[in-house]
Amino acid sequence: MGRIIALTNSKGGVGKSTVAVHLAAWCAGQGRSTALVDADAQGASSQWLHEAAPDIALFRLQTPDEILDQVPQLAAQFDVLVIDGPAGLSEVTRAVLLVAHLALLPCGPSVLDLRAVQEAIRVVGQAQRIRGGPPQAALVPNKLQVQYRLTQEFLAAVPTLGVPVLSGLRLRQAYADAVGQGTLVWRLGPRGLAATEELSRLFEELSLHEHETHDEPSVANE
Ligand SMILES: Nc1ncnc2c1ncn2[C@@H]1O[C@H](COP(=O)(O)OP(=O)(O)OP(=O)(O)O)[C@@H](O)[C@H]1O
Ligand SMILES: [Mg+2]
Numbered sequence: 001m002g003r004i005i006a007l008t009n010s011k012g013g014v015g016k017s018t019v020a021v022h023l024a025a026w027c028a029g030q031g032r033s034t035a036l037v038d039a040d041a042q043g044a045s046s047q048w049l050h051e052a053a054p055d056i057a058l059f060r061l062q063t064p065d066e067i068l069d070q071v072p073q074l075a076a077q078f079d080v081l082v083i084d085g086p087a088g089l090s091e092v093t094r095a096v097l098l099v100a101h102l103a104l105l106p107c108g109p110s111v112l113d114l115r116a117v118q119e120a121i122r123v124v125g126q127a128q129r130i131r132g133g134p135p136q137a138a139l140v141p142n143k144l145q146v147q148y149r150l151t152q153e154f155l156a157a158v159p160t161l162g163v164p165v166l167s168g169l170r171l172r173q174a175y176a177d178a179v180g181q182g183t184l185v186w187r188l189g190p191r192g193l194a195a196t197e198e199l200s201r202l203f204e205e206l207s208l209h210e211h212e213t214h215d216e217p218s219v220a221n222e
Contacts, residue, residue, distance in 0.1 A: 002033075002074075002076070002079045002080055003075075003079070003080050003081070003101050003102070004071065004081045004099060004102070005023065005080065005082050005083070005101065005206070006082075006085055006096045006097065006099075006100035006104065007020045007082070007083065007084050007085055007104050007106060008085040008093050008097065008103050008104075008105060008120060008124075009085075009087065009106060009107060009116060010087070010088055010089045010116045010120045010123075011087060011107075011108070011112075011113060011116035011117070012087030012088075013087070013108075014087075014106045014107055014108050014113065015106035015108075015140070015143065015169065016084055016087070016106055017044050017048065017084050017179075018106075018142075019104065019140060019142075019169075020036060020045050020082050020083070021036070021045050021049050021052065021184070022184060022185065022199050022203075023082050023203060023206075024080075025052065026199070026203050027079070027080040027203075028055070028056050032079035033078045033079045033080070034057070034078060034080045034082065035056065035057035035059060035074060035078045035080075036049050036056060036057070037059045037060075037061055037067075037071060037081055037082070037083040037084070038058065038059070039060075039061055039062065039067060039083055039085050039086060040084055040085065041062055041086065042086075043060060044084075044179075045084040046060055046084075047182075048179055048182060051182030051183070052182055053184070057078070062092070063092065064091045064095035067092065067095040067096055067099060068095050068099065071083070071096075071099040083099075083100060089120065093123070094126075094127065097126075098127055098130065098131065100134070100135040101135055101136065102136045102137070103135045103138075104138055104140050104166075104206075105117050105120050105121070105137060105139050105140065106142045107139055107140065107141055107142060107158075108143045109141060109142075109143060109144050109150055109151040109154040109155070110150055110154065111150075111153075114157060114158075114161075117139065117161065121137065121162065124137045137163045138163055138165070138166050139158060139161060139163050139164070139165045139166065140166050140167075140169070140202065141155065141158065141166075141169070142168065143169070143170070143171040144168045144169065144170045145170070145171050146170065155168075166202055166205050167198065169195070169198050169199065169202065170198065172194060172195050174188055174192045174194070174195040175195055177192075178192070178195075186199075
């Protein structure tokens with residue numbers, strides 16, 4: 001069975017689709033058979049990936065039933081399934097958490113974002129109790145501005161959340177450009193270089209995470 005990695009959070013605009021599209025393209029680029037499941041009714045990530053990497057399989061699953069029935073079948077056909085979840089802790093998000101192996105929680109660097117991710121972590125905990133273990137969960141700090149007090153306060157607070165913290169992504173124009181142009185940051189040339197490097201670091205951490213038996217936090221300090 002392939003690995004099912006879901007992007008979820010209770011808050012919108014935190015980078016779920018940005019990470020989902022790049023992760024799917026990165027896994028495919030590594031030679032792993034990969035599909036993106038777009039579970040968000042907005043369909044943003046399936047449109048984006050269709051433009052950026054038309055060879056990658058795309059599935060739009062919009063209801064809890066579709067997710068619970070079809071994701072396990074799809075996971076039997078691919079090495080990696082990336083699920084882009086909707087914003088919020090709807091029944092769709094809860095269904096996604098019942099099938100995923102790993103839930104990545106992108107989170108912006110503010111107190112409001114921290115509160116939102118705490119709610120998401122609580123719902124991940126419900127799924128873990130129901131399933132007697134999975135999904136693993138990890139926070140992906142996003143839109144970091146390292147010189148800013150808010151970002152520093154955020155990074156100081158995240159270890160208390162009780163989930164591992166992966167390498168963060170800085171606030172960078174390249175991410176907005178990539179979606180605007182229907183492409184990927186590593187195709188933007190020199191202006192996409194820094195984003196490419198930090199995404200690669202994040203994705204490499206994920207494969208480490210796959211083999212971990214204990215959830216040791218690995219906070220990225222810049
Ligand atoms: N690190 C970043 N730096 C700059 N812009 C970013 C970054 N990450 C995401 N963005 C931008 O923020 C916006 C929201 O990102 P994205 O669509 O990935 O979030 P989302 O969580 O999927 O949102 P939604 O809840 O609406 O589905 C997009 O315009 C995206 O280009
Ligand atoms: Mg999205």
